[in-house]
Amino acid sequence: MSGTEKLLQAELPPRPAILVSLTEQMHSEDPDARRVSQLVSADVGLASAVVKTVNSPYFGLGRQVASVQQAVTFLGLAEVFGIVSGALLRRSFPSKDAHMERLWDEAAVRGAFMSRLARELRILAPDRAYTCGLFENCGMALLLLHAEDYKAVLKQSASPQEQRERERSQYGIDHAALGQALVRSWGLPDELALAVRHHHDLAALEGQRLSWTTCQLVALSVAANEALARQAGASTQNWSRDAAHAGQVLGLAVPELEKQITGLGATLPEPTA
Numbered sequence: 001m002s003g004t005e006k007l008l009q010a011e012l013p014p015r016p017a018i019l020v021s022l023t024e025q026m027h028s029e030d031p032d033a034r035r036v037s038q039l040v041s042a043d044v045g046l047a048s049a050v051v052k053t054v055n056s057p058y059f060g061l062g063r064q065v066a067s068v069q070q071a072v073t074f075l076g077l078a079e080v081f082g083i084v085s086g087a088l089l090r091r092s093f094p095s096k097d098a099h100m101e102r103l104w105d106e107a108a109v110r111g112a113f114m115s116r117l118a119r120e121l122r123i124l125a126p127d128r129a130y131t132c133g134l135f136e137n138c139g140m141a142l143l144l145l146h147a148e149d150y151k152a153v154l155k156q157s158a159s160p161q162e163q164r165e166r167e168r169s170q171y172g173i174d175h176a177a178l179g180q181a182l183v184r185s186w187g188l189p190d191e192l193a194l195a196v197r198h199h200h201d202l203a204a205l206e207g208q209r210l211s212w213t214t215c216q217l218v219a220l221s222v223a224a225n226e227a228l229a230r231q232a233g234a235s236t237q238n239w240s241r242d243a244a245h246a247g248q249v250l251g252l253a254v255p256e257l258e259k260q261i262t263g264l265g266a267t268l269p270e271p272t273a
Contacts, residue, residue: 011146013092015186018043022081023187031077037069040084049087050080058112079115082127085188086111086134093141099151100144106228107134113224113264114217120260121250124216131188132195132217133224139178139196147171159237160200176200192217202245203238219249223257227264 021039025031041047047068054071055064065071072080090104111133118129143150153170157163164174180197184190194210195217201208202218222242229236236242247257 011142012182012185016088016092018046019085019088019186022084026077026081033072033077034069036077036080037067037072040068040080045091046084046087049090050083053083053087053108056108056112058109059115076127078125078127079130082111082115082131082134085131085186089134089138093145095145097144099154100141103137103141103144107137109228110134110136110221110224113227114220116264117220117223117250117260118216121252123250124213128189128192128213129217129220132192133221135179135183135188135192135196136199136221137175137179138182139175139180142178142182143167143171143175164200195221202242202249205245215249219246222246223250223261224264227261230261231265 018039022036025036025039040050050068050071051065053059054061054075061074063074065074068080071083086108090107093100093104095101111130114133115126115130118124119126140150140154143153147153147170149170153163153166157166164176167174176197176199180193183193183196191211191214194214198205198208198210198214199218199221202222205215205218222236222239223246226236226239226243229239243254243257247254250257252260
């Protein structure tokens with residue numbers, strides 16, 4: 001079995017059983033909010049992660065919740081389902097490595113930012129945006145966990161394009177394609193899987209024949225990642241190229257998009273020295 005086949009087949013974390021049960025509820029004609037709350041609350045660690053996420057300043061709920069039931073009441077089933085999916089994703093990659101921790105911390109903020117933008121701009125369901133942001137770099141988590149030399153690839157890569165080229169050269173596949181495979185294996189909507197696959201390719205999406213929702217998710221990702229980069233005193237490498245494309249997809253002039261990004265960055269704590 002090749003390295004690529006191993007990563008795609010043997011190494012993809014299985015879809016958690018609780019996610020299967022929750023998906024059945026979400027797809028039913030009359031979802032049972034009480035049953036969803038019971039399923040999540042039965043797992044103390046998962047319930048704690050949901051409450052902690054909902055109460056984070058990045059999520060912007062504006063009130064504190066003390067239970068999964070309250071989270072469902074205030075946010076709705078779809079958004080709580082997205083939060084649960086993210087918590088289960090992080091749990092599926094057991095590691096105390098600093099790179100892995102940073103990856104998930106950034107994913108949580110990215111997802112929250114994408115959700116807030118989607119809600120404020122009223123362009124698509126916030127839960128879809130949140131889930132997309134969480135899963136965006138899950139392919140990198142796979143490589144961190146299973147490729148011993150992957151940290152060197154991250155360190156040596158000067159750009160997202162170079163990083164993906166190095167990944168394809170050394171592992172036969174890049175993190176975006178791995179992420180797409182994981183999203184699909186967990187039974188999440190294909191528009192999310194495609195957004196994860198193309199999250200570095202906003203400028204080239206016109207010829208891909210992707211759904212408008214997928215294009216919007218990629219544009220939200222570009223904006224959220226720029227907000228994250230600016231907090232660190234930098235900017236994403238392709239922002240000057242991607243800003244106009246993102247604004248066009250999101251229905252914003254570039255100055256309006258800049259204002260939105262500044263507003264997102266204001267919710268982040270100041271970095272420690």
